[in-house]
Amino acid sequence: MDAINLLIEGFSLAIQPANLIFAAIGVFIGTAVGVLPGIGPALTVALLLPVTFKLDPGGSIIMFAGIYYGGMYGGSTTAILLNTPGESAAVVTALEGNKMARSGRGGPALATAAIGSFVAALVATFALAFLAPPLVKVAVKFAPWDYFGLMLIAFVTVSATFGSSPLRGLTSLAFGLWLGLMGLDQLTGQARLTFGVPQLLDGVEVTTLAVGLFAIGEALHVASRHLYKPEKPIPVKGSIWMTGEDWSRSWKAWLRGTVVGFPIGALPAGGAEIPTFLSYTMEKKLSRKPEEFGSGAIEGVAGPEAANNASAAGTLVPLLTLGLPTSATAAVMLAGFQQYNIQPGPLLFTQHADLVWGLVASLFIANVMLLVLNLPLVGLWVKLLRIPLPWLYGGILVFASMGTIAANPSVVELLLLSAFGVVGFLMRRYDYPVAPAVVGLILGPLADNALRRSVQMSLGDPMVFLEHPSSAIMIAVATIALIAPFVFKGLSRFQQDED
Amino acid sequence: MRQFLRTALCLAALAGTAFFPGASAASDLELTITAPAGAGGGWDSAARSLQEAMMATGEAKSVQVVNVPGAGGTVGLAQFVGSAKGAADQLLVAGITLVGASISNNSPVDLTQVTPLARLTGDPLVVVVPRDSPIKSIDDLLATIKKDVATTIWVGGSAGGADHILAALITKSAGADPSKINYVAYSGGGEALAAMLGGQATAGVSGYGEWEGQIKSGDLRALAISYPEPIEGVEAKPLKAQGLDIELVNWRGIFAPPGVEGADLDALKAAVDNTVKSQQWKDIVKARGWTDYYAPSDEFKGFIASETERVRAILTSIGLAQ
Numbered sequence: 001m002d003a004i005n006l007l008i009e010g011f012s013l014a015i016q017p018a019n020l021i022f023a024a025i026g027v028f029i030g031t032a033v034g035v036l037p038g039i040g041p042a043l044t045v046a047l048l049l050p051v052t053f054k055l056d057p058g059g060s061i062i063m064f065a066g067i068y069y070g071g072m073y074g075g076s077t078t079a080i081l082l083n084t085p086g087e088s089a090a091v092v093t094a095l096e097g098n099k100m101a102r103s104g105r106g107g108p109a110l111a112t113a114a115i116g117s118f119v120a121a122l123v124a125t126f127a128l129a130f131l132a133p134p135l136v137k138v139a140v141k142f143a144p145w146d147y148f149g150l151m152l153i154a155f156v157t158v159s160a161t162f163g164s165s166p167l168r169g170l171t172s173l174a175f176g177l178w179l180g181l182m183g184l185d186q187l188t189g190q191a192r193l194t195f196g197v198p199q200l201l202d203g204v205e206v207t208t209l210a211v212g213l214f215a216i217g218e219a220l221h222v223a224s225r226h227l228y229k230p231e232k233p234i235p236v237k238g239s240i241w242m243t244g245e246d247w248s249r250s251w252k253a254w255l256r257g258t259v260v261g262f263p264i265g266a267l268p269a270g271g272a273e274i275p276t277f278l279s280y281t282m283e284k285k286l287s288r289k290p291e292e293f294g295s296g297a298i299e300g301v302a303g304p305e306a307a308n309n310a311s312a313a314g315t316l317v318p319l320l321t322l323g324l325p326t327s328a329t330a331a332v333m334l335a336g337f338q339q340y341n342i343q344p345g346p347l348l349f350t351q352h353a354d355l356v357w358g359l360v361a362s363l364f365i366a367n368v369m370l371l372v373l374n375l376p377l378v379g380l381w382v383k384l385l386r387i388p389l390p391w392l393y394g395g396i397l398v399f400a401s402m403g404t405i406a407a408n409p410s411v412v413e414l415l416l417l418s419a420f421g422v423v424g425f426l427m428r429r430y431d432y433p434v435a436p437a438v439v440g441l442i443l444g445p446l447a448d449n450a451l452r453r454s455v456q457m458s459l460g461d462p463m464v465f466l467e468h469p470s471s472a473i474m475i476a477v478a479t480i481a482l483i484a485p486f487v488f489k490g491l492s493r494f495q496q497d498e499d
Numbered sequence: 500m501r502q503f504l505r506t507a508l509c510l511a512a513l514a515g516t517a518f519f520p521g522a523s524a525a526s527d528l529e530l531t532i533t534a535p536a537g538a539g540g541g542w543d544s545a546a547r548s549l550q551e552a553m554m555a556t557g558e559a560k561s562v563q564v565v566n567v568p569g570a571g572g573t574v575g576l577a578q579f580v581g582s583a584k585g586a587a588d589q590l591l592v593a594g595i596t597l598v599g600a601s602i603s604n605n606s607p608v609d610l611t612q613v614t615p616l617a618r619l620t621g622d623p624l625v626v627v628v629p630r631d632s633p634i635k636s637i638d639d640l641l642a643t644i645k646k647d648v649a650t651t652i653w654v655g656g657s658a659g660g661a662d663h664i665l666a667a668l669i670t671k672s673a674g675a676d677p678s679k680i681n682y683v684a685y686s687g688g689g690e691a692l693a694a695m696l697g698g699q700a701t702a703g704v705s706g707y708g709e710w711e712g713q714i715k716s717g718d719l720r721a722l723a724i725s726y727p728e729p730i731e732g733v734e735a736k737p738l739k740a741q742g743l744d745i746e747l748v749n750w751r752g753i754f755a756p757p758g759v760e761g762a763d764l765d766a767l768k769a770a771v772d773n774t775v776k777s778q779q780w781k782d783i784v785k786a787r788g789w790t791d792y793y794a795p796s797d798e799f800k801g802f803i804a805s806e807t808e809r810v811r812a813i814l815t816s817i818g819l820a821q
Contacts, residue, residue, distance in 0.1 A: 139693070140696040140697040141698075142693075142697065143694075143697055184570065184571075185658075186657065186658065186684055186686060187658060187683070187684050188658050188684075188819070189603050189658030189659040189684070190819075191604065198570055198573060198574050198577060198604070198606070199570075199574060201573070201574070202568070202570055268689070268690055268693035318689075318693070322692060322713070323689075323692075323709070323713075324689040324690070324692055324693060325689055344712070348712070408568065409567075410574075453683050456683050457683060457699060459650065459681075
């Protein structure tokens with residue numbers, strides 16, 4: 001039980017008063033930048049790098065980790081309250097979370113997000129401490145064909161989940177896939193669908209699409225109906241805390257979200273978005289009240305939020321064991337390590353064991369601090385919802401455009417945001433679900449690259465997907481998930497005929 | 500702590516003046532450096548390191564860094580050429596990737612249109628194979644390529660970038676057709692690393708620093724570096740020392756806008772040159788694991804012209820440019 005001794009040593013490093021203060025500063029800044037539009041954790045850490053140059057390595061890396069976790073917390077707050085996901089991993093949280101907030105249950109939504117994030121990060125940090133070295137050996141074996149299998153599962157489950165009819169869901173998904181094709185093709189470097197606009201060469205930013213469709217589309221929709229049927233702001237109903245039923249519906253979702261989030265986050269190209277989609281679908285399938293999905297089901301917030309934070313801990317696996325940053329924030333943290341002549345990689349766990357375990361221990365501490373900081377804030381946040389609707393939506397419009405401009409100061413970006421806002425309005429007006437479009441934009445390019453890399457490596461032989469057991473199993477799962485509903489429908493009709 | 504920092508900064512500033520009697524600690528330059536990439540990348544960290552060093556040495560009164568990401572840097576470059584023309588307080592950080600991106604994106608602007616101030620750093624690329632690969636040397640790799648260029652799977656950073664160019668140069672010197680190269684592009688050295696460790700590729704190319712940990716731990720076997728001379732602390736020998744006439748360096752430099760001339764240009768050149776020669780800059784370069792590749796303005800200007808021609812020729816041979 002060497003690891004436990006090392007972890008105890010790590011705690012003794014992390015609870016030094018100076019390091020505690022660094023952790024506290026980190027989570028506070030992280031929560032603030034998560035809530036504020038446009039300033040993500042990556043930019044914050046980059047801005048702080050020169051400042052921390054003179055501090056000791058342990059303290060500043062602990063602070064960066066606090067910012068990373070804090071940003072994940074803060075991002076979900078705006079998604080729930082304002083339907084404005086600050087980062088792509090919070091898109092799914094906005095689906096049910098904002099519905100809950102608008103039916104007066106903003107308090108429990110924020111609380112289940114905060115506690116779920118805490119539980120998930122706690123479990124995942126444990127997994128990071130004990131499983132990182134063996135896990136990474138498995139993760140690097142995940143080849144392009146395996147990624148493609150995973151994408152197929154995600155596509156099938158997601159398109160079956162959203163929307164009132166499959167055709168509407170697929171139409172929205174196709175729109176997202178089309179947007180995902182825009183920009184430089186990663187494998188050949190050729191421009192696709194950019195119409196000669198250089199700003200489109202990097203493709204469409206996920207947050208621009210999500211904020212446009214969700215927040216701006218929603219604001220336009222509310223404004224268009226306001227003349228005929230003015231909506232009144234809904235005051236908080238009942239307690240702002242979670243009821244017994246909320247707890248019993250949430251805890252399993254937290255754990256399931258963690259189990260989905262951590263391993264996918266640990267994959268070198270896993271990311272935080274796919275686990276949130278998968279968790280949402282899983283909760284909808286397993287819920288005893290699936291009819292509540294779409295109008296504010298608490299599991300739909302609890303699961304994806306837990307998955308999001310567990311995958312954040314997961315991304316630290318390749319960062320610490322391979323020196324492989326899988327998110328922008330992780331990339332800046334890598335620069336932070338290098339600043340002190342520490343190269344994360346296979347030797348980090350042996351050469352700088354004290355630092356690694358100090359970091360793991362301070363992640364635990366940062367988690368506790370985040371919970372302490374965030375739970376009392378819930379009461380304050382839900383007061384935001386008492387603002388009269390015209391003011392609230394006016395504020396959302398300002399907030400959304402400011403965030404987009406701050407993240408990427410360009411006219412093209414603002415025009416795209418407005419265009420997506422109009423599209424979002426029309427989709428609402430004609431009852432098309434908006435979430436599959438965002439899913440298409442995120443998954444499309446990933447699946448495209450995975451498919452073509454596989455075929456390039458197999459010299460054009462499509463059997464590559466079935467020759468490897470891991471990808472063959474995933475493709476089989478996706479196929480069954482696609483066909484099974486039709487077969488069951490057919491079977492039950494057949495049985496009814498016999499009756 | 501704050502007192503200590505202030506003292507340290509004062510001392511640093513004093514040291515700067517003592518070192519270079521000609522430089523004035525009370526420089527009144529107020530500069531803005533454009534990094535044509537997002538936060539966290541190589542150009543961003545070069546810009547922020549230069550900011551740190553210029554302020555610590557007192558070569559500039561204040562320095563701001565602005566990120567203008569997009570399209571391999573061509574969006575930032577176009578904005579810089581268009582709106583900063585003649586402005587003596589604007590600087591741009593750029594490197595070899597921007598040379599390639601301007602060509603393959605058919606961008607109307609390229610680095611020959613801005614004013615080179617100094618070449619700063621140049622990182623070697625490294626050619627590796629997996630630990631249990633039968634390929635033991637660069638000659639083995641050349642033989643493998645010659646036998647069948649299509650089944651030799653390369654992995655590395657983005658298409659048309661420095662990694663891709665080096666793979667094409669090696670393929671060409673093996674006597675194979677570079678347009679037949681099977682190069683699987685990843686978004687960066689990190690993702691490509693996973694493909695190398697997972698044993699899905701024959702050979703890989705990346706910045707030496709990015710894969711240093713795996714090379715030292717023995718998970719990857721380094722065959723050669725692309726730097727012209729051997730580097731201290733790096734076991735792998737240069738391609739040139741192994742009989743291949745290939746040199747390719749992932750360099751970064753600093754530029755002024757077009758139309759900055761005379762005394763204004765001399766002041767910028769002096770500020771940059773003094774900063775690059777300072778101990779503070781040397782410490783930063785060492786801490787970041789960069790390799791010094793300094794060249795003054797005039798030499799850098801000729802270098803940009805020859806590098807642009809060379810990259811264009813290679814990109815054309817692999818079919819990424821007309």
